[in-house]
Amino acid sequence: MTCTLGEVKNRADFIVYWGGNPAECHPRHFTKYALMPKSQFLPRGRKDRTMVLVDIRETKSVKASDVFLQVRPGKDFELITVLRAMIKDQPISEAQIAETGLSVEQLQDFVARMKAARFGVFFFGMGLSMTRGKHMNSAALLTLAAEMNAFTKFVAMPMRGHGNVTGADVIMRWQTGYPFGISFNRGYPRYNPGEFSTVDVLVRGDTDCAFIIGADPGATMPKPAIEHLKRVPTIVLDPHVTHTSKMARVHITTAPAGISAPGTAYRMDEIPLPLRPALESPYPSDEEVVRRIKETILKKPDWMGERPQMLTTQV
Template identity: 55%
Template structure:
């Protein structure tokens, strides 16, 4: 095994997708990841070239890869309503194959987005949004409002690389040119970096943000109602004055807004506030996306089907309905009779459904049940190349540093798709002559 150094590698440990990592390897595993935070370093070190997994398992026993692929294709083809579910750690190229597979078997495709920032998409569809890239944040933003998120623990380099600390074109003194405010239900590690911290009462984000929208528009608000959020009207007014005085303001919101009760309403109010502030200054709102390439999954689904998650292709054309075509709801109703999971099963239990698992770590489910088919693949970003999307939707190329004995997700999905296409189509396919 020979050692190597790869510069400008992209970390997929979180949605920041930092692309300035210098990765040192001994040929078998990553020994150092310079510039990476502890989360990123752990991500690289946790994925050696050879995970020690067999090529595949069928019913928990090692099996040839070709047999596993044939059985996976048979399961998906025979199912009445198969689900393709993506945990958000595959490349965009693999996710594109997953959509093609879902379409070919007439199934449903969903991702972990339905369990985290799905409501943020619903809010976008209802309200719209004003957005920007992290490069613009770095170069222009002089006011940062973090709401319902704790980047110090979930996105450790977010403030140092993109938002609060770096010197930008219009913020040459870095931290000294910026103001940071944190709103959360508890004083987290991120509060140490903030100029001002507000503790909001749990479950009142919509009320607080709606009051801010009203105040920006010069409308009256009920002081007693505002007090229920933990803010006073005066505090909201002063906060709004600071926001309006910014040259370029950014609100970053997390799962504290999106994944709590009325998430789409909370995020919709945040987007509405950012929009209203544009009557005074430039202001944007961005979700703090987590999993390495969950944004890529949304992007691929959007450009192939028109919808970001929870898409049914069971009628041969895309239908979108969160709450109906989303994984948790499909499982709760017992609607699906086969599942292909991209990424670890450990996070979600498909125990009552014949399951195919594709990923670098083959794990039993939470219940201890073993997926029917498991196929080991190379780890995205460590030993598998391709493209991922950063939390601001920007595509980032990967620079793999190790060589895995296992195939990449994309190759496995392509082989399953090829096997499925050898079988009779589930609906009358158009002939080549008709397409021409």
């Protein structure tokens, strides 16, 4: 259950940032969409909105918040579960509340504010989705947002980083039906994060050639994964010679997207936006290079031989 940032800007009077630090990671999120804008429904802008920040430590975003709830690290799932019970007036023990690191009064106040809102939004960051519990935390928060709709309008939206990751999700969903963690090794797409997700594949040593575009795993991935990248032939497309390029067999310099390469990028609410490059680049775009590599591969015989349209036997 989600919405666009335009709806947030015009209608949302109750904003919750959970496990994120927008003041430093998405600096214009407050002013452009979530807190400051005035609209027909929120004529006084910031004064018509309430912002609650849920995080494990005090970040710079605290200053922008009306209420700061400091949850005990790794207890987000427990806190969401307690809230789900409280909105339905189900009994909760004091021990269960104490475990979250917050007081009964704080939670009762939060629940009252959520129910009093006309349009509430949960923006959740990597502090929720990438810590203990991972996707289970995101799923729990989405459930809480869905259940809040018994009382008022509530939505949830992930705070995406890294430029066009949202675009990658959208394009893979469009082309394969799945957003990430895909394998084509049977000739049709299969989805299984944990088996086909990159870190797991690299740590297990399950790939014998890596093609890396618009990412620098050499700087971000765990050591065993990087060790495997060094073992296999790696191909890197990047505007800079990166950590990963230095361990790669092939590096191709490309024009940076949005600066000197045109195209489309998706905003975190899945709105596609055209890029307007300002500079001419001496390098080709990613699109051109990938297309040429693909065309070179297509000239070679198909690895599957005759491609079956349908599997005739169970494999």
